[in-house]
Amino acid sequence: MGETEQRLVAAAERLFAEHGVGAVSLRTVMQAAGTNVAAIHYHFGSKEGLLDAVLRSRLDQVAAERQAALPAVDVTVADLAHAFVRPVVAVLEAGGEHWIRLVGRLLATGDDGLATLSESFLRRNAAFVALLERLSPGVPRRTLNFRLTQAMHLTLTVLGDIDRTRRLQASDATTEEVVADLADVVTSVLAGPPTARST
Amino acid sequence: MGETEQRLVAAAERLFAEHGVGAVSLRTVMQAAGTNVAAIHYHFGSKEGLLDAVLRSRLDQVAAERQAALPAVDVTVADLAHAFVRPVVAVLEAGGEHWIRLVGRLLATGDDGLATLSESFLRRNAAFVALLERLSPGVPRRTLNFRLTQAMHLTLTVLGDIDRTRRLQASDATTEEVVADLADVVTSVLAGPPTARST
DNA sequence: GTCTATATTCCGATAGAC
């Protein structure tokens, strides 16, 4: 990938994440990348092609992280929750906050490029559901899918904009503290309510 | 409020919720409402004015429901979770699904009209945090704020598009079943992870 | 108060020089 393409993808990643895909014009992207409109069409064909390139740019990274985290999972729900959150944190630490925010945004709004996303994400969910199922005897598959979906949504939303999370918390928590809170909440969601556990 | 204004607000509520504020043009709204572009500018001044009118249209209803639900809360976390979810369900049953979806969308993306929203929502949060604090000795205020914020976000996202939730669940669950799953997850989030509870 | 018509700006996409 040429240097111009990289600059365009980086600028689009940030702008799409901050303002939404529909609200960002190609002219804004090209200005931020220091090129012109024609370059975008030459390299990516269209606005949707640019979005696909942005999404694809870190999918491999996420897949590798998830693959590395999954085999270590064995016993408790907390372990499963950490294996679920940790790869996303790794992407965050690799400078992927804008990408996470964008993916979370697309997932929340159900707008565009969802076919590209589900291609790599939902396959991982199957593995997680299988592990979660062994830890949750008697809980319907429907409920487990629900819990995992909400956990994923939560993780992307929180890690995609940590400053916003801090603002909503009304705190000056460190990133590690926010991640700890997030891991706790994901653990809670995956484990189910306390009444069901004490039965 | 005249009949034309009501039709415009209803059409905008549905379209903004389904496609996002930025992706819906005033022309689309006026066509759905059976009027013309000028009427929107006459009644609401601008696109943002229309959005404000849409948000304000059900805020009173939500406030009344929350007010009615709060005093009944006393003991368990599950009770608190139900008091948290029930008013939103009431709005849903009153035909407010599109409104819920729109608010959840704005909250998730952090786009526009957040000042209008926080004005009525965040004040309620304070009352809930106070109740939650008594139920959670030793848990930092920051973590409680985090849990409540995520619970609210979850509730709006799920109830704002139940069909989408069903699709993500890969199930044909009834609305009551989805609400039950949601109440369980909210209870889990507010209660915190099981490890902290067994300490 | 509601309409038609229009002013103005900006969008995505393309053509063609270099």
Added chain:
DNA sequence: GTCTATCGGAATATAGAC
């Protein structure tokens, strides 16, 4: 591969008749 210039269309917003 990267630029300038421009096309066709759609957006918000306004003007003015009724």
